[in-house]
Amino acid sequence: MPADIVTIASEVLAGHTVEGNFATLVRVLAREGIAVVRHTVVPDDRGAIAEALREALARVPLVVTTGGLGATPDDLTRGVVAALLDRKLTLREPLLAQVRAKYLSRGIQPPPAAEVLALLPSGARALENRLGLAPGFHLEAGGRHLFALPGVPEEMEAMLLDAVVPALREARLAAPWLERTLRLVGVPETTLAALVDPLLPPGVQAAYLPHAGRLDLRLGASAGPAGEAALRSIEERLEERLGAALYACGETTLEAAVLARLRERGLTLAVAESLTGGLLGGAITRVAGASEVFRGGVVAYANEAKQKLLGVPASALAVHGAVSAETARAMASGARRALNASVAVSTTGIAGPGGGTPRKPVGLVYCGLAAPRSTFSYRFQLGGSRAMIQDRSVTLALHVLWLFLLERLGDLAAHADAGGVGEGRG
Amino acid sequence: MPADIVTIASEVLAGHTVEGNFATLVRVLAREGIAVVRHTVVPDDRGAIAEALREALARVPLVVTTGGLGATPDDLTRGVVAALLDRKLTLREPLLAQVRAKYLSRGIQPPPAAEVLALLPSGARALENRLGLAPGFHLEAGGRHLFALPGVPEEMEAMLLDAVVPALREARLAAPWLERTLRLVGVPETTLAALVDPLLPPGVQAAYLPHAGRLDLRLGASAGPAGEAALRSIEERLEERLGAALYACGETTLEAAVLARLRERGLTLAVAESLTGGLLGGAITRVAGASEVFRGGVVAYANEAKQKLLGVPASALAVHGAVSAETARAMASGARRALNASVAVSTTGIAGPGGGTPRKPVGLVYCGLAAPRSTFSYRFQLGGSRAMIQDRSVTLALHVLWLFLLERLGDLAAHADAGGVGEGRG
Numbered sequence: 093m094p095a096d097i098v099t100i101a102s103e104v105l106a107g108h109t110v111e112g113n114f115a116t117l118v119r120v121l122a123r124e125g126i127a128v129v130r131h132t133v134v135p136d137d138r139g140a141i142a143e144a145l146r147e148a149l150a151r152v153p154l155v156v157t158t159g160g161l162g163a164t165p166d167d168l169t170r171g172v173v174a175a176l177l178d179r180k181l182t183l184r185e186p187l188l189a190q191v192r193a194k195y196l197s198r199g200i201q202p203p204p205a206a207e208v209l210a211l212l213p214s215g216a217r218a219l220e221n222r223l224g225l226a227p228g229f230h231l232e233a234g235g236r237h238l239f240a241l242p243g244v245p246e247e248m249e250a251m252l253l254d255a256v257v258p259a260l261r262e263a264r265l266a267a268p269w270l271e272r273t274l275r276l277v278g279v280p281e282t283t284l285a286a287l288v289d290p291l292l293p294p295g296v297q298a299a300y301l302p303h304a305g306r307l308d309l310r311l312g313a314s315a316g317p318a319g320e321a322a323l324r325s326i327e328e329r330l331e332e333r334l335g336a337a338l339y340a341c342g343e344t345t346l347e348a349a350v351l352a353r354l355r356e357r358g359l360t361l362a363v364a365e366s367l368t369g370g371l372l373g374g375a376i377t378r379v380a381g382a383s384e385v386f387r388g389g390v391v392a393y394a395n396e397a398k399q400k401l402l403g404v405p406a407s408a409l410a411v412h413g414a415v416s417a418e419t420a421r422a423m424a425s426g427a428r429r430a431l432n433a434s435v436a437v438s439t440t441g442i443a444g445p446g447g448g449t450p451r452k453p454v455g456l457v458y459c460g461l462a463a464p465r466s467t468f469s470y471r472f473q474l475g476g477s478r479a480m481i482q483d484r485s486v487t488l489a490l491h492v493l494w495l496f497l498l499e500r501l502g503d504l505a506a507h508a509d510a511g512g513v514g515e516g517r518g
Numbered sequence: 519m520p521a522d523i524v525t526i527a528s529e530v531l532a533g534h535t536v537e538g539n540f541a542t543l544v545r546v547l548a549r550e551g552i553a554v555v556r557h558t559v560v561p562d563d564r565g566a567i568a569e570a571l572r573e574a575l576a577r578v579p580l581v582v583t584t585g586g587l588g589a590t591p592d593d594l595t596r597g598v599v600a601a602l603l604d605r606k607l608t609l610r611e612p613l614l615a616q617v618r619a620k621y622l623s624r625g626i627q628p629p630p631a632a633e634v635l636a637l638l639p640s641g642a643r644a645l646e647n648r649l650g651l652a653p654g655f656h657l658e659a660g661g662r663h664l665f666a667l668p669g670v671p672e673e674m675e676a677m678l679l680d681a682v683v684p685a686l687r688e689a690r691l692a693a694p695w696l697e698r699t700l701r702l703v704g705v706p707e708t709t710l711a712a713l714v715d716p717l718l719p720p721g722v723q724a725a726y727l728p729h730a731g732r733l734d735l736r737l738g739a740s741a742g743p744a745g746e747a748a749l750r751s752i753e754e755r756l757e758e759r760l761g762a763a764l765y766a767c768g769e770t771t772l773e774a775a776v777l778a779r780l781r782e783r784g785l786t787l788a789v790a791e792s793l794t795g796g797l798l799g800g801a802i803t804r805v806a807g808a809s810e811v812f813r814g815g816v817v818a819y820a821n822e823a824k825q826k827l828l829g830v831p832a833s834a835l836a837v838h839g840a841v842s843a844e845t846a847r848a849m850a851s852g853a854r855r856a857l858n859a860s861v862a863v864s865t866t867g868i869a870g871p872g873g874g875t876p877r878k879p880v881g882l883v884y885c886g887l888a889a890p891r892s893t894f895s896y897r898f899q900l901g902g903s904r905a906m907i908q909d910r911s912v913t914l915a916l917h918v919l920w921l922f923l924l925e926r927l928g929d930l931a932a933h934a935d936a937g938g939v940g941e942g943r944g
Contacts, residue, residue: 105543105554108727108736111537118533128531129566133557140555147573164711164726199899203709223902246903299534363796363817368788369803373817377795380871381902388823390816391789391799397814399858401827431823445806478806487892 093265095121095127096148100159100169101243102135111419112245113158113337120252122312124260125267126154136166149176149236154265156256159243161226163205169240170211170229178234179213187218187227194225211344219255223247230259237263268315272323274330275340275349276307277491278503284309287333291326295319299309304480305487306346318464338498346490347379353497354385354435362431363389363489364423366414367457372486387431392423402426415440415452417469420460424469435496437489443478457485459492461501468492470504478514520555520692521547522574526585526595527669528561538671539584546678550686551741552580553694562592568602575602575662579795580691582682585669587652595666596637596655603659605639613644613653616879620651620778643683649673656685663691694741698749700756701766701775702733703917704929710735710943717755722748730906731913732772762926772916779923780811780861788857789815789915790828790864792840793883798865798912813857817923818849828852841878843895846886850895854888861922863915869904883911885918887927894918896930 097117103109111133118128129152134140141160148155160169174181188210197201209226212218219228219239224247231238241248260266276284281300282308288298296319301308311326313319331338334421340349354361363372373389376382392398395409404422412418423438441457448454455474461467472488474481495501523543530537537559544554554580560566567586574581586595600607601821614636621628635652638644644656645665650673657664665682667674686692702710707726708732714724722745727734737752739745757764766775780787789798799815802808816827821840824830830848838844849864868884874880881900887893900907921927 102729103725103736104559105544106725107541107548107554108725108734109729110541115533115536118531122533129532129561130570131557133560135555143577162707164708165715166726177910194901197899198901203708223906246906250903299532301534308920331929346616365796365799367803368795368800369808369812370799370801370815371803372789373791373796373819374794374800374908375796377793377797377817377819377869378905378908382795383819383873386795386819388817388819388827389796390827391796391814392802393799393803393809393812393814394857401814401816401856402857431820432826443803479804482800482804 093125093154093267094152095154096130096152097128098141098144098148098155098157099131099133099243100136100141100157101133102137102154102166104133105135113241113243113248114247116245117156117158117252120249120257121156122453123269123271124257124265125263125269125315126260136160136168138168138172141168141172145176145238146173149233149238153235154237154239154260156239156241158241158248161209161228161240161242163203163208163226167208170213173216173231173238175241177213177231177238179215179231181211182214183207183214183257184210184218187212191225191227218257219251219259221247222250222254223277228255230256232263237265247304270313270315270319270323272311272327273342274311274327274334274338275344275346276309276334276337277305277339277346277487277494279280279307279337281307288326288330291329293322294496296326305491323326336495336498336503339494345379346487346494347375350490350493350497351376351379351382351385353494357497359385359434360387360432361385361493362387362427362433363393364436364437364460365391366393366398366423366438366440367443367487368439368482368489369393371482372437372489375486375490386435387444390427390430398423398426401430403429413452415442415456415458417458417460417471420458420469421462421467422460424460424462434464435493438462439485439489441481441485441487443481443485445478455481457481457488459485459489460500461492461496463496468496468501519552519577519580519693520556521552521580521582522556522578523554524567524570524574524581525557525559525561525669526562526567526583528563528592530559531561539669539674540668542671542675543582543584543678546683547582549804550683551695552686552691553604553695562586562594564594564598567594567598571598571602571664575659575664578687579661580663580665582665582667584667586673587635587654587666587668589634589652590628590820592636596639599657599664599666600639603639603657603664603924605641605657607637608640609633610636610638610644613638615767617651617653624712643685645677645685647673648676648680648687655682656682658689661854663689681914696739696741696745696749698737698753699734699768700737700753700764701770701772702735702760702763702915703731703765703772703920705733705735705760713759714752719748719751721745722752730909731917744834762921762924762929763797765920771805772913772920773801776916776920776923777802777805777811779920783923785811785860786813786858787811787919788813788853788859790853790862791817792819792824792849792864792866793869794908794911795819795867796862797908798915801912801916813859816856818855824849824852829855830906838853839878841868841882841884843884843886843897844882846895847888847893848886850886850888851893860890861919863919864888865911865915867898867907867911869907869911871904881907883907883914885911885915887918887922889922894922
């Protein structure tokens with residue numbers, strides 16, 4: 093089943109915002125056997141929206157729009173759809189009551205403009221917005237389906253999963269497609285592709301999705317016993333060959349996998365961060381339920397903080413410097429002690445753009461690890477911008493922790509292409 | 519001058535590759551006074567490309583395509599353009615010589631298929647590809663201009679700057695455009711729009727760009743004394759009326775503005791985080807040069823960490839709870855002391871999805887602030903997902919700090935629609 097996506101967002105066309113919904117839509121729709129055949133971005137302009145929707149509805153049986161559902165004058169989607177499909181915009185009283193209740197629950201008196209949010213084209217079915225104020229809607233006209241979703245990515249994704257997918261299945265627009273996502277860390281894309289591509293039978297698709305030192309492998313096949321068997325067979329062979337680099341299959345993150353493993357083993361975690369400045373702790377606490385395992389951390393950006401809060405010896409800082417294996421280990425040990433955790437990881441390095449020297453260039457990063465009986469540190473040389481170096485450092489710290497939990501820290505030395513150099517010390 | 523961008527890339531529609539040219543194109547074209555009015559992504563399919571190009575050329579005088587210029591069978595752009603505009607594809611011998619020379623300079627014998635790269639629609643002018651093999655081209659037909667550029671982002675950007683911009687200026691398609699970005703915090707989009715829209719003279723455009731509790735207002739006008747004066751006049755009137763909510767004009771962030779203000783006043787900063795788990799410190803250390811001002815922080819996720827590292831009294835935790843005004847204040851004071859900073863901010867709250875109660879629901883957040891002579895805390899009730907609540911909490915902590923630096927903490931109580939409730943205490 094082919095579909096068009098129409099993004100209604102002046103801010104995207106103006107280059108002020110990066111389009112943040114398309115990738116999610118493609119991924120979720122693909123699981124329902126729906127292939128996106130065109131993506132169009134138009135401004136918040138009545139004529140432009142109408143033209144794009146008219147073209148899309150003439151071309152494909154399914155059109156999904158994002159954006160233009162708020163209560164300000166540049167939110168035009170519901171009015172344009174109503175005019176285009178010759179429907180009246182009608183006020184839905186129950187919907188208005190819900191919208192008002194949402195405002196009040198946030199301690200805000202509903203403004204008069206809030207009424208706009210409860211206007212829908214006649215015949216449209218409202219789609220609940222669990223995370224925001226503006227409802228979406230689903231309209232069927234002459235066998236064509238239009239789903240209007242909000243532009244805020246979190247709201248869009250929740251509505252897509254909660255309401256759109258069930259509606260697609262109910263309307264029999266979905267055709268089953270099997271997908272498996274294998275999640276890896278510390279494996280370059282070219283290495284993985286050289287391993288995977290020869291294993292793929294006809295009809296099985298593979299996509300490689302790298303991000304900040306992690307790599308997702310998405311495998312897809314038509315639903316049915318043959319596709320199921322093909323995917324299972326590839327998965328089993330990859331599990332054998334990839335070992336600890338494969339940290340999960342399915343919808344999860346490296347943070348969540350690490351936390352789950354810590355929980356299983358009854359361990360608690362602390363962090364000590366320098367160049368990541370809180371991003372590591374932040375990534376960990378993104379995971380719901382992190383508090384069962386994560387005790388907290390110290391962002392020791394200044395050297396004084398490294399000494400005072402983490403007990404890093406002045407001598408380590410003086411002799412080896414803040415960016416050194418010794419300091420990384422002392423930071424991890426200090427966090428473990430200060431936060432009374434079973435294990436702790438640390439990051440210290442030079443994020444740039446300033447601060448590099450020939451001996452310690454921008455991108456030099458040490459990750460330390462403190463466990464009950466030993467401490468370790470690993471040296472990495474990263475490239476890219478400040479943000480890229482920080483984000484990859486978060487991944488490296490989680491990778492070190494993951495390998496420790498699997499008793500596979502020895503693998504790090506083997507990952508020469510990931511820049512890992514073991515400096516374990518008992 | 520309006521333009522369409524047509525991306526020709528099956529891999530983007532399939533979700534395997536993230537579109538990487540659009541942002542660059544918009545930015546460079548905007549500087550030439552060219553507004554992108556539609557972005558269309560189509561697959562490597564003859565019919566789909568032809569349809570999109572036909573629609574685009576009917577709509578706007580300038581169309582830029584990316585992708586489909588290589589030498590493999592799925593590279594269809596030059597053939598489709600030639601057919602659409604009724605031109606012959608002709609082999610350009612000098613171009614072929616250049617292409618062959620490029621292959622040889624890379625130590626590769628030119629394959630027979632390389633000839634395809636030197637085929638151009640008759641009347642088209644070749645655009646040099648400094649970083650790759652495939653030339654682009656520029657075609658004018660009936661006053662409409664089409665630029666065909668490669669899909670590889672580095673090649674596209676080089677060709678855009680080297681060849682397309684000069685051609686646009688030569689063809690007098692470029693017209694300079696002025697832009698100003700006003701950056702605000704604590705003002706709802708609807709409130710700002712109600713203030714700004716009546717001030718806009720004809721020809722001045724406004725765009726509202728909200729993200730995680732912040733709001734950017736982008737104003738644009740044609741270059742020249744009239745546009746310059748119009749923008750300056752609006753800017754001045756908004757500065758008067760918006761007061762402390764307007765934290766910057768131009769390319770910066772709230773974090774950077776707060777750090778700059780702290781640096782000016784010779785102050786240092788520490789943070790204490792609970793529900794944000796490091797995201798606040800992470801946002802601050804994203805700013806290059808943060809180390810001049812930011813001393814570090816404590817992620818006190820567990821109550822024990824709040825007591826031990828921040829000295830939060832057990833009584834405050836027992837009587838008022840971890841999510842309370844008292845704990846927020848004690849966390850900030852503790853971070854200020856432990857990290858020897860001039861000021862400190864704290865966050866504590868319930869990010870969800872679990873952990874809420876009727877008295878302390880998910881989204882309840884307190885921000886604390888400790889300054890040399892006083893401590894404060896502010897209560898907020900937020901909505902949305904765990905990540906949204908965490909991200910908005912980061913903004914709130916920075917907002918509290920910003921208002922403190924401007925001696926405008928009193929404004930928080932007035933921002934009832936932002937959910938702020940002041941609980942200052944000397």
